Amino acid sequence: MSSCDTCVVRNRAICAGLDSREIHALNAIGRRRSVTAGEPLIWEDDDSLLVANVIDGVLKLTTSTEDGREQIVGVAYPSDFIGRPFGPTSKASVVALTDARVCVFSRNDFDRFAREHPELEHKLLERTLAELDRTRSWMMLLGRKTAPEKIATFLLEMSERLAETGCTPSFGPANRFSLPFSRQQVADVLGLTIETVSRQFTKLKNEGVIELPSRREVEIVNRGALVALAG
């Protein structure tokens, strides 16, 4: 029995829609791997040697300047695809934010398999187009929004992305969630400094818009205010 049969993201990841024979073939070239929080999976500018599906956990995609400034350029949640197929190098590092499980493939094996299975390539294309949309709307945030707007937008996005993942059968965005990011990482997502992030969080708390039960926990008390602030 292939491990795909018991895969929790089987019906949401790009593997969805493959028949049992194809799943078996894909299973043959992939393997499960655990990544502990903070552990890297792919290095920036490395030869693109592997690609993967996220089964469980959250990972960050980052690029850095020589002098150490970091920008988080993407966040991968369960069922997301990571890595750079059909290209020689990966332009972003991938590091686990939480303990995570992924299904990894050698890039060459994956490329070959994908080219032989148009349905899988199509799924990958849809996913890449959606990611490009998301990335572009993040460019607007980075280039044109103020610090308060960035924070409000970030919290709203988090409440949506983390709700999708959750097992609770609730619909719509979550009003209470646990951030997979440290303050520094929030800063790296938004193009701010850690101090500015901290101050804006505190300000929203003092204004009664959010509660901060613990370092990583956020509760949205007044969603309307947050939407208004998001710009």
Added chain:
Amino acid sequence: MSSCDTCVVRNRAICAGLDSREIHALNAIGRRRSVTAGEPLIWEDDDSLLVANVIDGVLKLTTSTEDGREQIVGVAYPSDFIGRPFGPTSKASVVALTDARVCVFSRNDFDRFAREHPELEHKLLERTLAELDRTRSWMMLLGRKTAPEKIATFLLEMSERLAETGCTPSFGPANRFSLPFSRQQVADVLGLTIETVSRQFTKLKNEGVIELPSRREVEIVNRGALVALAG
């Protein structure tokens, strides 16, 4: 005879690799269209009704906030693909920066054709992955670079992108080129104001790094300095 036969981007656009029968079928669902500088082709948040290949000219992809702030999230050059296939809405407006010619398809027609032609979908996937890489490196610029670094990076990118397009059989980046952007549009690409862009241009000119023969013309005099400044 189909107009594809005489298409100047025939071998670089996603149509490359299709056989003559397929080209004929694609030609049947597409049509040429001219767009004058400043004219919009697609509106933000519109139903995604059409997609297109750029034959000639340069177009900008933008997103805007309600209060009118604009961010250019992408620039399309000849052979680039524009529009949002396989999705209900387009998240960005597309407006011509120069007079342009495009080959447009109704999205439905294109989607159907693409699904029946894996080779075309593969080309589109490769293109989308490359665009995502470029977009992510632009996120680093927007989130973490200073105004001087942004300007330097921008000029270097321009010298590369515009060289590819040019008919001159020279290799490598162009040291002299004509910007397809006004100062305001440069500001919208970089997440700056028009005044800051102007000041940085002047500063580079005074330092002898570039020459500005006219409003739109740029000559790179000291490429090394520019690379150093790009951060």
Added chain:
DNA sequence: CGTACTGTTGAAACTAATCAAGGTACGTGG
């Protein structure tokens, strides 16, 4: 030759970064 648009320059205001201490939570070992 005047008008309108685009770009440049200067001064002031403001936002967010930087520099610098403290404080709080958390894990570890006593």
Added chain:
DNA sequence: CCACGTACCTTGATTAGTTTCAACAGTACG
């Protein structure tokens, strides 16, 4: 289980970079 050390976070004061506001100059065009 509690004390301690460390990493993470918050807060305050100051500074720097960019925006904003305002006026002017250059260029294209009728």
